[in-house]
Amino acid sequence: MFSGLDSGIASFKKAKEQLKVYRQSVLKWAFEGKLTEEWRKKKISNKEYRIANDEVSLVAEKETVYSSIKDLPDGWKWAKLDDVCTKIGDIDHKMQKSTDEGYPYIMTKNLTDELEISFANVKDISEVDYLSLSKKIKPEKGDIIFPRYGTIGKNVLVNTDRKFLISYSCAILKPDRNRVTSKYLYLYTLSPKISEEIRKYTVETTQANVGIRSIKLFILPLASLEEQNQIVNQIESRLSAADRLEEAIGQSLQQSGALRQSILKRAFEGRLVGQDPGEKPAAVRMEKPELREQLREHLRE
Numbered sequence: 634m635f636s637g638l639d640s641g642i643a644s645f646k647k648a649k650e651q652l653k654v655y656r657q658s659v660l661k662w663a664f665e666g667k668l669t670e671e672w673r674k675k676k677i678s679n680k681e682y683r684i685a686n687d688e689v690s691l692v693a694e695k696e697t698v699y700s701s702i703k704d705l706p707d708g709w710k711w712a713k714l715d716d717v718c719t720k721i722g723d724i725d726h727k728m729q730k731s732t733d734e735g736y737p738y739i740m741t742k743n744l745t746d747e748l749e750i751s752f753a754n755v756k757d758i759s760e761v762d763y764l765s766l767s768k769k770i771k772p773e774k775g776d777i778i779f780p781r782y783g784t785i786g787k788n789v790l791v792n793t794d795r796k797f798l799i800s801y802s803c804a805i806l807k808p809d810r811n812r813v814t815s816k817y818l819y820l821y822t823l824s825p826k827i828s829e830e831i832r833k834y835t836v837e838t839t840q841a842n843v844g845i846r847s848i849k850l851f852i853l854p855l856a857s858l859e860e861q862n863q864i865v866n867q868i869e870s871r872l873s874a875a876d877r878l879e880e881a882i883g884q885s886l887q888q889s890g891a892l893r894q895s896i897l898k899r900a901f902e903g904r905l906v907g908q909d910p911g912e913k914p915a916a917v918r919m920e921k922p923e924l925r926e927q928l929r930e931h932l933r934e
Contacts, residue, residue, distance in 0.1 A: 634896050635893070635896065638889060638892060638893060638896070641885075641889065642886065642889050645882050645885055645886050645889075646886075648878075648882055649879060649882055652875050652878065652879050652882075655875055656872060656875055657824075657825050659868060659871045659872060659875075660820060660821075660823060660824035660825065660868065661824060661825050661826070663820070663824070663864050663867060663868050664821055664824050664826055664853075664854050664864075665706075665854075666705070666706030666709060666854075666856070668864060668867040668868070668871075669856075669860055669863045669864055669867060670706070672860070672863055673706060673707070673708070673860065677707065677708075682707075682708060682857075683708070683857040683859060684708045684710075684857065685708055685709050685710045685855045685856050685857045685860075705854055706856075708856070708857065708860075709854050709855060709856050710854075710855045711852055711853075711854060711855070712812075712852065712853055712855040713849060713850055713851065713852055713853075714806065714818075714848060714849055714850075714851045714852075714853060715849035715850070716812070717808065717809055717812045717813040717818065717853070717855065718806050718807050718808055718809055718813075718818075719807045719808075719809045720770060720805075720807045721804060721805070721806050721807070721845060721848055721849050722769055722770040722804065722805060722845055723769070723770065723781070723799075723801040723802075723803065723804050723805065723845060724766045724767060724769055724770060724771070724798055724799070724800075724801050724805075725765065725766050725767075725768060725769055725801070726801050727765070727766060729758045729759075729762040729766060730758070730759070730762070731756050731757060731758065732757050732758060732759045733757070734757055735757040735758050735759045735760060735762075735763065736757060736758055736759075736760065736762075736763040736796055736797055736798060737752055737755045737756070737757060737795070737797040737798070738755065738756045738757065738758045738797070738798050738800065739752075739755060739778075739797055739798065739799045739800065740755075740756070740799075740800045740802065741780050741782070741783060741784055741787070741800065741802055741803065743755050744778070744780065744784070744787055744789055748787065748788065748789050748790075748823075749789060750778075750789055750791070750793070750797075752795075752797075758798070763796070763798060766798055767798055770805050770807075771796075771798060771805075772791050772797065772798070772799050772805050773791065773807075774791050774792060774793060774794050775790075775791060775808065775810075775815040776790075776791045776805050776806060776807050776808075776815075777789070777790055777791070777805070777806040777808070777815070777818060777819050777822060778790075778791060778799055778803050778804075778805060778806075779803060779804040779805070779806055779822060779848060780802060780803045780804075781802055781803060781804055781842055781843050781844070781845075781848070782802045782841070782842045783802075783841065783842075785831055785835065785841060785842075785843055786822075786823075786827070786828060786831055788819065788822045788823060790815065790816070790819040804845055804848050806818065806822075806848075812855070812858075813855065813858075813861065814858065814861050814862060814865065816865045817856075817861040817862075817864060817865055818853070820864075820865065820868055821853050826853070826854075827851065827853075830851040830852065831843060831851075834847035834848075834850065834851075
């Protein structure tokens with residue numbers, strides 16, 4: 634029974650690892666245009682397809698710079714993050730004092746593994762420091778928080794109207810809504826392609842870091858706003874299914890622990906093997922010294 638249980642647990646753990654690969658594959662396919670390929674063909678055949686941000690000459694002018702990197706689907710363009718953001722930056726690099734109450738000052742340790750902001754046990758700063766530090770830039774709903782030190786790539790999409798600041802160890806990306814949707818840009822910052830960009834510009838010192846100037850140079854494949862929304866829907870649908878499956882796997886792994894204990898309990902109650910109806914339960918029979926000694930011998934072996 635334990636052998637079968639261990640085999641099942643190993644399969645569940647392998648499935649969890651495969652889900653990680655699947656999620657990255659979904660993001661890779663999405664930004665290669667594969668998830669919306671049929672949708673795009675239908676739009677093109679009906680002459681309803683729009684070129685990616687054809688009104689944005691800045692992106693169009695730079696297209697030749699990126700065309701040699703990788704072929705894109707019809708109507709897509711290469712762009713730099715700086716092309717599709719109104720601003721990319723970090724707050725003033727100044728020391729600030731903690732206060733008993735005020736505005737939350739978020740650091741990378743407050744960004745969870747679920748890619749969310751945890752406001753529990755955060756440092757608070759005064760209104761004066763908040764206004765002073767946020768002169769350059771401050772996070773707002775729809776912005777993307779991009780850690781630049783240590784945990785690079787652990788990005789978060791701001792989904793709150795709450796006023797707070799993020800440490801200068803993180804960059805803030807403000808999407809230009811006329812060129813790119815927040816979710817499209819955010820999901821791209823979690824994709825394998827952005828990992829390539831990060832490796833390209835990361836400076837390896839005592840702690841890996843990437844500068845604001847480098848982040849501005851990161852490239853992304855740009856689809857039309859309409860197709861961006863389609864891509865986001867496709868990604869979220871697939872990742873939601875993966876999340877549900879991972880939750881079910883987690884529950885099964887928890888149940889396997891309880892099942893192991895149940896097997897042991899049934900074993901020492903004599904309920905795993907055939908037993909003579911007139912025979913006393915194993916727990917009672919183990920009161921005999923000779924049976925206890927036999928068990929000790931088995932355990933020694």
